[in-house]
Amino acid sequence: MTHSVVIGAGIVGACTALALLREGHRVTILEPGPPGGEQAASYGNGCWLSPMSVIPPAVPGTWKKVPGFLADPLGPLAIRWSYLPKALPWLVRYLAAGWTEGRVLRTAQALRALLVDAPALHAELATAAGVGGLIERRGLMYVYPDRAAFEAEAMAWRVRAAVGIRWLELGPEDLHQREPALDRRYGFAALVEEGGHCRDPGAYVAALVGLAEAEGARRIQAAAKGFRVEAGRLQAVLTDAGEIVADRAVIAAGAHSRPLAGTLGDALPLESERGYHAMIPGAATGPRTPLMPSDGKMSITMTDRGLRCAGQVEIAGLEAAPNWQRAAILRDHLLRSFPELPRDLPAEAVKFWMGHRPSMPDGLPCIGAARATNDVIYAFGHGHVGLVAGPRTAQMVAALLIGRAPEIDPAPYSPGRFR
Secondary structure, eight states: OOEEEEEOOSHHHHHHHHHHHTTTOEEEEEOSSOTTOTTSHHHHSOOEEOTTOOSOSOOTTGGGGHHHHHHOTTSSEEEOGGGHHHHHHHHHHHHHHTSSHHHHHHHHHHHHHHHTTHHHHHHHHHHHTTOGGGEEOSOEEEEESSHHHHHTTHHHHHHHHHTTOOOEEEOHHHHHHHOTTSOTTOOEEEEETTOEEESOHHHHHHHHHHHHHHTTOEEEOOOEEEEEEETTEEEEEEEBTEEEEOSEEEEOOGGGOHHHHHTTTOOOOOEEEEEEEEEETTOSOOOSSOEEETTTTEEEEEOSSOEEEEEEEEEOTTTSOOOHHHHHHHHHHHHHHOTTSOSOOOGGGSEEEEEEEEEOTTSOOEEEEOSSOTTEEEEEOBGGGHHHHHHHHHHHHHHHHHTOOOSSOOGGGOGGGGO
C-alpha cells in the first residue's frame, strides 16, 4: 500500500488526506500545531466559500497605487518599508500579473475551474465529518453606496460574467428588506446566489482531520524539515522528530511551504499576504447574508464564534509583529456598517486575529510536482481562495500522485511556470 505523508493540516491538507485515503493510500498527516487552531490561516479567514473569487488582487492600474501602499501603513493594502527590498521581486510579478484585462481573465478562468460548485463539495465533506451545519449555502453579497459605485468596478464584474458567474442586482428597497440592520448609506447590492460560507472554519478543519483519522490516517505533531530523495524517488520525509519513511508526500504547509520546496530545488515566489480579522462574540445584530461593503473591502459574516469581519493585505513577511491598528480599522468599519452595534465596546469585547495567506504573485496556487521528484506534489499558494479551493485542489493532487489525469487541466497551476 502506498504511504503518503501530507505536510500541513489546514483546509488543503485535510481535504487532501481524505482524498488520498479514498484512493487507497496509507496516510500520515504531519502538523506541528492543533488542526484548526488559531495559528492556522484556515482558522481566521473570512469564512466565505465564494466561487466568484476569481479576480486576482492586482488588476490594471494597481501599479499607480503603490506609493500609497507604502505611505499608508493602515490602508487596505500596505507594504512595510523595512520589508520592501525582500518583497520587491514578488511585488513586480504581482503587478505584472494583473497588468491587462486579458491577463486578469486568464487568471479568472483558471481560478473558476478550482472554485466552481465549491459550496456543494464542502457540504458533502462537512456532512461526512458530522458537522454539516457548519456549511451554509444562502449566497454572498457585495454592497455599494449606489449603482455608480458598482459600475466603477465594471472590469471585475465583466470578467466574472465571462467565466460564468451570475448575480442578482438589488436596489435600496430590496437590499434593506433583506438586510434591515445594514446602514442606509448602502443602496445597491450584487447577490451571488451560488456562494456559501462556513460558520466556523477552525472547527470545520478540525472535524475534517478528525474524519481522516477515523478513516485510518495517522497524525504526527511535528514539523517537516526536508526530504530524503534517492535516484529521483522519495524515501522519507525528514522532521524535527525524526524520519518518516514514505512513498509520496504533499506539501500543503501554507505560508511555510517555501523552504520545503527549496530543499527540492524549487525557488518559488511564495509570500505571506498577512490578513486580519475582528470579531464580536455574542453580537446581537449583523448581516443575514454574508456581505462585503465596497468601501471597506472586508467580508462581514455571522459565525458560531461571533460577528466576524475579515480583510486587509499587509506585505511584511512571516516574522514581523502584528499591527493591531489594522484590525481596529476593521472593527470600526464594522460598527459603521451596522449602526445598531454598541459604539462603546470595551477592548475585551472584540477579538483581534492576524494570519498568513500563502500567496503566489500571479494569483494562482502552486499545484504540481517538485523539480527533484514526481513523488512530492506541491499544494500551496492559494492566497484569498484557500478555504473555498480545498476540495478541488485535493482531487487534483490525488490524481497527480497516482498518475491519473486530473479533471481540471493542471497546467495553469504548475510550479514549472516559475522555473
